[in-house]
Amino acid sequence: MTDVVVGRLADFPEGTHRVVEAGGRRIGVFNIGGRLYGLPNRCAHQGGPLCEGRRLTGTLAADAAGGWRPRWELDGEVIACPWHGLEYHVPTGRCLAMPEIRLRRYEVAVRGDDVYVSVPDRRG
Amino acid sequence: MTVETSATTRTGRTPLPDLLIVDADVHVHESPGALAPYCDPPWDVALRAVADVPERYLDIPGFSPGGDGTLTARFPTAHEATRMVHTPEQMVEELAAIHVDLAVLFPDHLLKLPVLPQVEYAAALARAYNAWLVDRWTSRHPALLGAIAACPQDPEDAAREIERYADDPSIVAVYLPCAGLDPLWGHRRYDPIFDAAQNAGLPVLLHAVTVTSPVFPFNNHGFDTELARHATSHTFAIMANVVSMVSTGVVVRFPELRIGVTEAGISWMPFVCNRLDKEYLERRREVPFLTERPSHYVKRIYVATQPIEEPERLRDIVTLMELYDGDRTTVFASDWPHHDFDHPMKLDQVPFDEEQRRRVFGENALELFGIDRTGRRR
Numbered sequence: 336m337t338d339v340v341v342g343r344l345a346d347f348p349e350g351t352h353r354v355v356e357a358g359g360r361r362i363g364v365f366n367i368g369g370r371l372y373g374l375p376n377r378c379a380h381q382g383g384p385l386c387e388g389r390r391l392t393g394t395l396a397a398d399a400a401g402g403w404r405p406r407w408e409l410d411g412e413v414i415a416c417p418w419h420g421l422e423y424h425v426p427t428g429r430c431l432a433m434p435e436i437r438l439r440r441y442e443v444a445v446r447g448d449d450v451y452v453s454v455p456d457r458r459g
Numbered sequence: 460m461t462v463e464t465s466a467t468t469r470t471g472r473t474p475l476p477d478l479l480i481v482d483a484d485v486h487v488h489e490s491p492g493a494l495a496p497y498c499d500p501p502w503d504v505a506l507r508a509v510a511d512v513p514e515r516y517l518d519i520p521g522f523s524p525g526g527d528g529t530l531t532a533r534f535p536t537a538h539e540a541t542r543m544v545h546t547p548e549q550m551v552e553e554l555a556a557i558h559v560d561l562a563v564l565f566p567d568h569l570l571k572l573p574v575l576p577q578v579e580y581a582a583a584l585a586r587a588y589n590a591w592l593v594d595r596w597t598s599r600h601p602a603l604l605g606a607i608a609a610c611p612q613d614p615e616d617a618a619r620e621i622e623r624y625a626d627d628p629s630i631v632a633v634y635l636p637c638a639g640l641d642p643l644w645g646h647r648r649y650d651p652i653f654d655a656a657q658n659a660g661l662p663v664l665l666h667a668v669t670v671t672s673p674v675f676p677f678n679n680h681g682f683d684t685e686l687a688r689h690a691t692s693h694t695f696a697i698m699a700n701v702v703s704m705v706s707t708g709v710v711v712r713f714p715e716l717r718i719g720v721t722e723a724g725i726s727w728m729p730f731v732c733n734r735l736d737k738e739y740l741e742r743r744r745e746v747p748f749l750t751e752r753p754s755h756y757v758k759r760i761y762v763a764t765q766p767i768e769e770p771e772r773l774r775d776i777v778t779l780m781e782l783y784d785g786d787r788t789t790v791f792a793s794d795w796p797h798h799d800f801d802h803p804m805k806l807d808q809v810p811f812d813e814e815q816r817r818r819v820f821g822e823n824a825l826e827l828f829g830i831d832r833t834g835r836r837r
Contacts, residue, residue, distance in 0.1 A: 381801070381802045381804065381805050382802065382804060388537025388538065389537055389539070390535065390537050391537070392534070392535040392536055392537060393534075393535075394534075395534065407534070413537075414537055415536050415537040415538040416537075416538065417537060417538060417539065418800070418802075419538070419798065419799065419800075420536065420538030420540065420798065422538075
């Protein structure tokens with residue numbers, strides 16, 4: 336793995352995200368509650384530019400304990416693909432409509448003022 | 460669009476970018492202000508009056524009332540679902556990115572043309588759209604082909620419009636709007652439209668959209684969610700109109716007329732074929748003009764793939780197509796740029812054999828639209 340600098344910490348204010356390029360990959364870097372997460376900018380459905388969705392939101396959930404009434408949850412942690420709306424929980428990479436799908440998560444680290452994304456070494 | 464898609468590499472398969480892809484359903488964005496200069500008085504004044512109204516998706520008062528999804532609570536989402544294409548340059552660039560070679564253009568707002576109660580206004584809108592479509596889109600690039608809008612409120616005027624554009628080389632179809640349509644397309648009042656289309660050698664293409672209206676099958680107010688309304692509006696409308704056109708004999712009275720349906724997927728086709736054939740055993744006397752079983756006529760209808768079903772076993776799509784003998788009648792459509800568009804890559808995951816694949820992606824559409832591989836009418 337190689338750590339690639341993708342910007343300064345000030346480029347990723349809390350509650351925002353940007354798509355960066357690292358090691359030939361396009362990766363969405365999200366700042367949620369001061370912690371940075373990296374996801375591929377490619378939806379598992381039809382290959383849409385997942386992380387180009389303009390904003391993080393929450394989503395609706397319901398269960399038996401809540402009498403099957405909808406409640407708003409995961410506020411600020413959900414991205415929806417701008418192509419067809421498939422939702423993902425950013426911190427875990429979990430696809431909400433297809434739980435068997437979990438996106439790979441890139442490690443994002445801050446050293447000094449620099450933000451690094453850890454990507455596999457390029458072949459050959 | 461910024462996403463890359465990798466070419467198919469399965470042995471012996473033409474890579475997707477090299478395959479002829481004809482897209483039977485693509486949408487241009489017509490705003491009231493854009494149509495106004497093409498619109499007859501006094502209706503042009505009304506168009507200018509709503510030209511600056513802030514627009515929600517397919518929702519402008521007095522133009523395309525009652526937007527898709529405006530009935531449900533609106534929670535925040537990154538899925539804005541409001542993509543639009545405003546210029547031929549934008550369209551050509553975006554279609555190239557999804558490997559589409561030729562595209563047949565449909566409107567955005569005028570998907571709801573039948574819900575407008577003022578007959579003369581609706582007819583003027585259809586005429587304005589047709590003139591604008593040819594002037595601003597289909598005459599500007601050879602990959603952009605047009606479908607003339609037929610105003611169901613005024614079938615005689617729609618027939619004149621078909622005659623007006625019958626010899627335009629960029630016009631390859633007649634668009635029959637279905638959202639809120641009353642009566643259904645099988646009614647004899649529409650015969651002038653079918654007669655004109657048949658004489659012009661142009662196919663008719665049915666296209667619905669989600670609306671809630673008292674008219675069957677859009678009396679969908681019983682549903683809580685847009686999931687339910689959207690899942691049923693398009694498909695039920697196409698099923699209702701296909702059943703209507705077969706059971707009133709349109710398919711017999713206009714034997715040379717090519718009929719296509721869009722935006723309903725394909726999985727309803729085997730049901731309609733089998734169910735109509737079953738009913739026919741008991742009720743043939745109601746449809747004595749049919750000389751074959753109803754499915755014979757249904758299977759002659761061209762079916763656009765979008766929104767293609769996405770079952771876990773993609774082989775099921777091939778099976779569904781075989782159930783309605785659809786090798787030569789199934790045509791690719793993307794519905795670009797709408798929120799539920801299909802990338803050709805999705806359909807290309809279906810395990811068609813190479814001939815089926817070539818036919819579905821392009822060659823069947825050449826037959827439907829009567830064009831060659833460059834989009835020229837034959």
